[in-house]
Structure formats: structure tokens, C-alpha cells
Amino acid sequence: MTGVTLENTIKRYGETQVIHGIDLTIEDGEFCVFVGPSGCGKSTLLRMIAGLEETTEGSIAIGARDVTRADPSERGVAMVFQTYALYPHMTVAENMGFGLKMNGVPKAEIREKVRMASDILKLDDYLKRKPANLSGGQRQRVAIGRAIVRGPEVFLFDEPLSNLDAELRVEMRVEIARLHKEIGATMIYVTHDQVEAMTLADKIVVLRAGRIEQVGAPLELYRDPDNKFVAGFIGSPAMNFLRGTVKGGQIEVPALARAVEAEVTLPAEGTEVIIGVRPEHIEVSTGQGKLIAELSEALGGVSYLHLDTLSGERIICEERGDERAREGDTVDIGFEPRRVMVFDASSEARIR
Template sequence: MTGVTLNGAIKRYGDVQVIHGIDLVVEDGEFCVFVGPSGCGKSTLLRMIAGLEETTEGQISIGSRDVTKADPSERGVAMVFQTYALYPHMTVAENMGFGLRMNGVPKAEIAKKVKAASDILKLDDYLKRKPANLSGGQRQRVAIGRAIVRGPEVFLFDEPLSNLDAELRVEMRVEIARLHKEIGATMIYVTHDQVEAMTLADKIVVLRAGVIEQVGAPLELYRDPDNRFVAGFIGSPAMNFLNGTVKDGAVDVPALGRAVSPTVKLPPDGTAVTVGLRPEHMEVHPGKGALHADLSEALGGVSYLHLDTPTGERIIAEERGDDRAREGDTVDITFEPRRLMLFDGKSGLRLR
């Protein structure tokens, strides 16, 4: 197995630049997830690594090889797409071994590799079935198996779970995580779902408008985001953001009707800032304060309370335990000052 390195990778379509000088190292055996909103360039970047999109400028290396101009077939990668793209007239075994057969690999070797892949993916009972007789999750496992039998240096996944229902998405997420542990291959995975990113990744690359906003381990990005965009994108439900103004050594937050004291060095008085607070870092006190409980999402062990503030800004607070606020209640919230994050009101950069 081997890693992937991008140096100043740029992609243009005519006069329109969509990838802006990406520098990135994906280590050997690492599970790296590209995450970001639709249109941020994550699938384009993946296709550049695969060779399905031409790299306008910069360099892409797989291991020690410069593959910037190499054909996709020469890069040693296998790609799993959002759509399964299985041949309906072929069995599972035939679908998995088709690429090897086209490359003239002997039948005995094909059968051996297909059997090894089916053992990993628990497809032994389905090898003689055709795709029409499989569930969505089983079809996606076949598509992954087709990639495994090729023995690639790098696996590329382009939103492979997007077409599955919620239950199958969870099941396949576990399967892919288990697959990575079992074969130890370098994997690059694209998704817009930050929950998938958090649960699968060794390293997350957060993209916006063709630029890397931050790279790091999942909990690193969650606990220590560099800017408001990353703070709001990583975590579910998203971080709450409230407008504030620095005043007399604290931050006046009109939505809360009081000043707060983040444990960071504050800019000069009068500076506009944004206060960030995660739903799970608040404690709700019914019967007090000036916040109105508009909606409560009860999910069993946890509830998410949607609060209206006097300024019209919205807050989501997490509640656990048996004593929870109800819709229509008036509540107050408290929190530890160390839990607050502060962002520059104009640039969105984190103030530390």
C-alpha cells in the first residue's frame, strides 16, 4: 500500500478555477475523508486523483510515482461510485471478476481473488445471484468487492452511501470501517455527510469553494476548529452562533440578555464578534430566563430543544435525563465559559 500527495493541485474549466492550489498528504494506510457542502470541489479533487479529471497545474503523486499525467489505469487506484454500475446479466462473482477477466488474468486466479474479497465482505452466499436479487447494501458491497479484487494501492470512494436508506447507510458505514481495519489500505472517501466523516476518518479534509479550510483528526476539528465555517460544519446538531460585541472586558450577547466571558484574549472594545456554543455544552433551566422553547425533538435518550431569543436568533440545546423542558416553556441556559468559542465578526477566524 502507499500514500497520496498533492502539491499545488489546480483545476480549471476554461476561465473558471474550481480547485485552488491544494497541498495535501494522505499517509500510507490512512482513511482520509473529503467533506464539505455541495459544490465545494471534493468530488472533482477525488476524480483528479483517479485521473478522471485532468490536473491543470500542480502535481499528484501516489507513493513515489508522479501520476499527474498518467492514465487512470496506470495509477493503481480503484474507485467506488455513488451508483453501483453492476452488470445486470452477470452474477455477483462475474461482476467482481470482470475487470480481471478483461485484463487476461487466469480463471483460477480470478476465482481465488473473488473468493478472498467475498470472505471479507461476507458475500459467499450471494456469489451466484444477479444484482436484481440483491438489496442496495449488498449491491454496494459487490461494487466494493470489484475494487478489492484489483488489489489497488489506493481506494477512492465517491459518496458510495448516498443512494441507501438510513438503516443501510449505518450498516455500510460499519462495513467500510471494518474493511479498512482488515485490509489496511489507503482510502480516500468523499461525502457531504459530516457524521460519516466523523465516524470513518483518521483524517478529515474540510473543503469550501475549492480551498482547504482545515485538516485534522475528527475530534481535533470538533474541539479546535480554526474558523466559523469548520465549527459550524463539524458536529451534529451544528454549533450555535450568536452575535456579540466586546465591551468592558466581556462580550455583550443581546440574544442572551447578558454579557459572557470567554476564556480567550478579547479584541478591543466595540469589536463585533460571533460567540459559538455547542448544543451539548448547555444546561437548560425551565421556568427562568427569556428564551422561548419553540420545538422539542425527542429522540429517546436525548432531546434537542429549539429556542427563540429576543433578537430572533435561534439556539438549539441538548437535554438528557428525565426532567426536560417542553414546547412553550420559558427557559434559561447556562454553560461553562471555557466551552465558548469566539470568532471574528468579519473574517470568521477563531479568536484564541
């Protein structure tokens, strides 16, 4: 298997530039996830690697080969799409082996490769069925199996779980993670779901408006984001953000009607900043304070408490244990200075 390297990769549609000079190295055997909001360019970038979109400028290499102008069939990649794209009149085995058949691969070799893929994906009991007799999760496994039998150097996944219900999404995440461990191939996976990104990736590439905001391991991005966008996108529920002003070595936060400390080197007196605190890092005290509990989402082992602040900004707190706030309660909140992240109010860059 091989890695993928992008150097100053640019994509334009006429005068409109949608991918802006991407530099990225994906190591051999790495599971890399492109994540970001709709329209950020993640699927376009994946299709450029696949050869389904032309690269306007820059280069793309798979292993030691420059494939920037190569046809998709010459790149050594296999792509799994959001739609399963299975032939309804063919059995599972026929669907999985169809690409090899079209390339003139001997029948015995096709059967062996289909058998191996079926064994990996636990599809042995379904090989004679047709797609209409399969669940959504089974159909997606067949689509993945079709990619496996081709023996690609790189697997590309374009939001493969978007059409599945919540339970099947979890099941297929486990299947794909297990598949990566078993075959050890380089995989590039596109999703807008940061939970999928966090649970699957060795490396996450956070994209916004065709540019890379940050690259790193899941927990690295969670614990040490470079800017407000990454901090807010990684983590569920999202990080809370409150505006404040530097005053006397602290940050005056109108939403809380008090000052907040942070273990960072603060900018000059009077500078406007944004503080960020994750829901799980907030301590809630009931029966005191000036914040009103508007909603409590009780999910069993955890509750998410939605608070109205004095300035109209919203805060979500994570609560555990037996004693939890209820809707309508007056509460106060606290957090350790080391848990407070600070961002420049203008550039939204992290202040460390």
C-alpha cells in the same frame, strides 16, 4: 500500500477555477475523508486523483510515482461510485472478476481473488445471484468487492452510501470501517455527511469553494476548529452562533440580553464578534429567563430543544435526564466560559 501527495493542485474549466492550489499529504494506510457542502470541489478533487479529471496545474503523486499525467489504469487506484454500475446479466462473482478477465488474468487467479474478496465482504452466499436479486447494501458490497479484487494501492470512494436508506447507511459505514482495518489500504472517501466523516476518518479534509479550510483528526476539528465554517460544519446538531460586542472584558450578546464570558484573549473594546456554543454544552433552566422553547425533539435518551432568542436568532440545546423543557416553556441557558468559542465577525477566523 502507498500514500497520496498533492502539491499546489489546481483545476480550471476554461476561465473558471474550481480547485485552488491544494497541498495535502495522505499517509500510507490512512483513511482520509473529503467533506464539505455541495459544490465545494470534493468529488472533483477525488476524480483528479483517479485520473478522471485532468489536473490543470500542480502535481499528484501516489507513493513515489508522479501520476499527474498518467492514465487512470496506470495509477494503481480503484474507485467505488455512488451508483453501483453492476452488469445486470452477470452474477456477483462475474461482476467482481470482470475487470481481471478483461485484463487477461487466468481464471484460477480470478476465482481465488474473488473468493478472498467475498470472504472479506461476507458475500459467499450471493456469488451466484444477479444484481436484481440483491439489496442496495449488498450491491454496494459487490461494487466494493470489484475494487478489492484489483488489488489497488489506493481505494477511492465517491459518496458510496448516498443511495442507501438510513439503516443501510449505518450498516455500510460499519462494513467500510471494518474493511479498512482488515486490509489496511489507503482510502480516500468523499461525503457531504459529516457524521460519516466523523465515524470513518483517521483524517478529515474540510473543503469550501475549492479550498481546504482545515485538516485534522475528527475530534481535533470538533474541539479546535480554525474558523466559523469548520465549527458549524463539524458536529451534529450544528454549533449555535450568536453575535456580540466586546465590552468590559466580556461579550455583550443581544440575543441573551446579557454578557458572556469566554476563556480567550478578546480583541479591543467595541469589536464585533460571534460566539459559538455546541448544543451539548448548554445548560437549560426552566421556569425562568426570557427565552421561549419553540420546539422539543424528543429522541429517547436525548432531546433537542429549539429556542427563540430576543433578537430572533435560534439556539438548539441538548437535554438529557428525566426533567426536560417542553414547548412553550420560558427558559434560561448557561454555559461554562471554557466552552465558548469566539470568532471574528468579519473574517470568521477563530479568536483563541
